[in-house]
Amino acid sequence: MENNKRILLVEDDLNFGAVLKDYLMLNDFEVTLAKNGMEGFEKFKKDVYDLCILDVMMPYKDGYTLAKEIREKNSEVPIIFLTAKSMKEDVLKGYKAGADDYLNKPFDSEVLLMKIKAIIQRKSADTKAEQVQFEFNIGKFHLNSKLRFLTFQDEEPIKLSPKENELLKMLILHENDLMPRELALTKIWRDDNYFTSRSMDVYIAKLRKYLKADEDVEILNIHGEGFRLVVKSKVSE
Amino acid sequence: MENNKRILLVEDDLNFGAVLKDYLMLNDFEVTLAKNGMEGFEKFKKDVYDLCILDVMMPYKDGYTLAKEIREKNSEVPIIFLTAKSMKEDVLKGYKAGADDYLNKPFDSEVLLMKIKAIIQRKSADTKAEQVQFEFNIGKFHLNSKLRFLTFQDEEPIKLSPKENELLKMLILHENDLMPRELALTKIWRDDNYFTSRSMDVYIAKLRKYLKADEDVEILNIHGEGFRLVVKSKVSE
DNA sequence: TTAAATGTTAATATTTGGTTAATGTATTAT
DNA sequence: ATAATACATTAACCAAATATTAACATTTAA
Numbered sequence: 293m294e295n296n297k298r299i300l301l302v303e304d305d306l307n308f309g310a311v312l313k314d315y316l317m318l319n320d321f322e323v324t325l326a327k328n329g330m331e332g333f334e335k336f337k338k339d340v341y342d343l344c345i346l347d348v349m350m351p352y353k354d355g356y357t358l359a360k361e362i363r364e365k366n367s368e369v370p371i372i373f374l375t376a377k378s379m380k381e382d383v384l385k386g387y388k389a390g391a392d393d394y395l396n397k398p399f400d401s402e403v404l405l406m407k408i409k410a411i412i413q414r415k416s417a418d419t420k421a422e423q424v425q426f427e428f429n430i431g432k433f434h435l436n437s438k439l440r441f442l443t444f445q446d447e448e449p450i451k452l453s454p455k456e457n458e459l460l461k462m463l464i465l466h467e468n469d470l471m472p473r474e475l476a477l478t479k480i481w482r483d484d485n486y487f488t489s490r491s492m493d494v495y496i497a498k499l500r501k502y503l504k505a506d507e508d509v510e511i512l513n514i515h516g517e518g519f520r521l522v523v524k525s526k527v528s529e
Numbered sequence: 530m531e532n533n534k535r536i537l538l539v540e541d542d543l544n545f546g547a548v549l550k551d552y553l554m555l556n557d558f559e560v561t562l563a564k565n566g567m568e569g570f571e572k573f574k575k576d577v578y579d580l581c582i583l584d585v586m587m588p589y590k591d592g593y594t595l596a597k598e599i600r601e602k603n604s605e606v607p608i609i610f611l612t613a614k615s616m617k618e619d620v621l622k623g624y625k626a627g628a629d630d631y632l633n634k635p636f637d638s639e640v641l642l643m644k645i646k647a648i649i650q651r652k653s654a655d656t657k658a659e660q661v662q663f664e665f666n667i668g669k670f671h672l673n674s675k676l677r678f679l680t681f682q683d684e685e686p687i688k689l690s691p692k693e694n695e696l697l698k699m700l701i702l703h704e705n706d707l708m709p710r711e712l713a714l715t716k717i718w719r720d721d722n723y724f725t726s727r728s729m730d731v732y733i734a735k736l737r738k739y740l741k742a743d744e745d746v747e748i749l750n751i752h753g754e755g756f757r758l759v760v761k762s763k764v765s766e
Numbered sequence: 767t768t769a770a771a772t773g774t775t776a777a778t779a780t781t782t783g784g785t786t787a788a789t790g791t792a793t794t795a796t
Numbered sequence: 797a798t799a800a801t802a803c804a805t806t807a808a809c810c811a812a813a814t815a816t817t818a819a820c821a822t823t824t825a826a
Binding site for chain 1: 624629630706707715719720721751752753754757
């Protein structure tokens with residue numbers, strides 16, 4: 293499975309942070325570690341996370357402040373605070389900053405894991421409801437990228453594999469424009485190297501085969517740059 | 530104001546229970562107090578609550594057992610456990626029984642209040658969508674998901690197990706559309722891992738067997754995503 | 767004109783799903 | 797208490813779907 297949950301961990305104690313990160317990765321989470329509030333916010337802006345785990349006491353920018361900034365950008369993402377303090381005021385402050393849960397250090401890692409699972413579960417439904425666009429028309433084709441169906445006129449839909457589907461969607465979103473190779477590799481393959489690049493070429497070949505049904509739709513290569521999905525406009529009619 | 534949030538409080542220490550009830554009522558909650566697990570479950574069945582606060586240690590029926598029974602009836606309602614114990618095993622047991630949060634006695638009432646507010650807030654959206662519908666028609670079948678009866682035309686009803694029932698209901702609510710695997714696992718199994726996933730596959734097989742009676746009803750798989758219950762429209766008539 | 771990039775097909779590997787049966791677990795009946 | 801039962805989970809084995817890699821052909825840009 294590829295769609296592991298992504299966690300942003302912000303912890304200034306590098307030693308502890310690394311251990312916790314390893315532990316979480318061992319439990320099939322993708323973990324990004326930031327070593328202070330500043331860096332945490334930068335990383336948060338750059339990517340999409342399923343959960344944030346924030347240390348409260350950090351130099352430059354404490355956990356509460358970071359949480360508030362995160363809430364301003366994204367009001368949904370679950371937040372768990374880690375803290376050595378267990379003073380009531382701090383707990384209340386945490387909840388006011390939009391915490392979903394609270395954990396006192398030292399804590400049991402198994403308990404943290406349960407909390408993470410509980411929280412991600414109750415949030416996941418909402419996150420799914422986050423409907424983005426999933427229906428597209430391209431030439432005489434129609435793509436339903438939720439069901440992964442590619443339909444040509446009124447024929448039987450062709451079933452696309454996840455990668456075929458993602459790649460075609462990305463091409464369509466760049467219709468008539470360059471879709472950089474690097475973009476597809478980093479977003480869909482999540483890695484950019486010789487082999488993933490070759491793999492992508494294989495998928496381009498597959499898509500071309502499907503798209504042959506409409507001669508006005510073509511995937512062109514821009515050498516060294518990427519691909520371009522063109523739809524010949526029905527001009528000269 | 531009429532739409533105050535309703536809390537079911539189950540606590541065998543009558544003194545403490547009464548004090549907590551008063552405190553919550555002072556904060557604009559409608560509180561029903563039950564003094565043991567049995568009574569708690571009776572009251573739960575009779576009414577609709579926005580939140581359950583359960584003491585763990587109670588005679589006759591402990592909080593975990595009660596939580597499980599509540600979960601069988603209603604997988605959505607948030608549950609907070611109260612306990613004097615703070616042993617790791619108990620906390621884990623609580624989360625497995627479907628806890629939304631956990632509070633050790635003695636606790637600060639203000640902290641409890643914050644937790645209640647945080648939990649009710651994040652659930653309130655779902656709660657709106659909380660389907661109270663329990664009768665469905667699908668092809669030539671009729672499902673009564675309260676009695677867990679699946680009836681084909683005028684034959685004897687098949688009795689469904691709780692999981693079969695929940696899963697079929699969720700499929701029907703997504704008729705012709707994708708029902709994400711993850712959704713069923715987090716909502717019905719309350720955990721998303723290899724084994725629950727396999728368990729779900731077993732239940733899909735069971736449902737398919739029941740549904741074979743009507744050849745127009747089918748559960749299709751969308752590889753890596755989930756399942757899709759389709760009803761072939763009776764087109765050519 | 768040659769190295770790098772791309773096109774294409776096939777072989778291989780990996781992941782996911784279908785199904786049945788065995789095992790575990792809790793509840794109910796005897 | 798013990799057996800019967802319902803239900804859920806886990807195991808086992810196989811099949812299908814998907815992804816990667818290899819191999820070789822062709823094109824492109826300096």
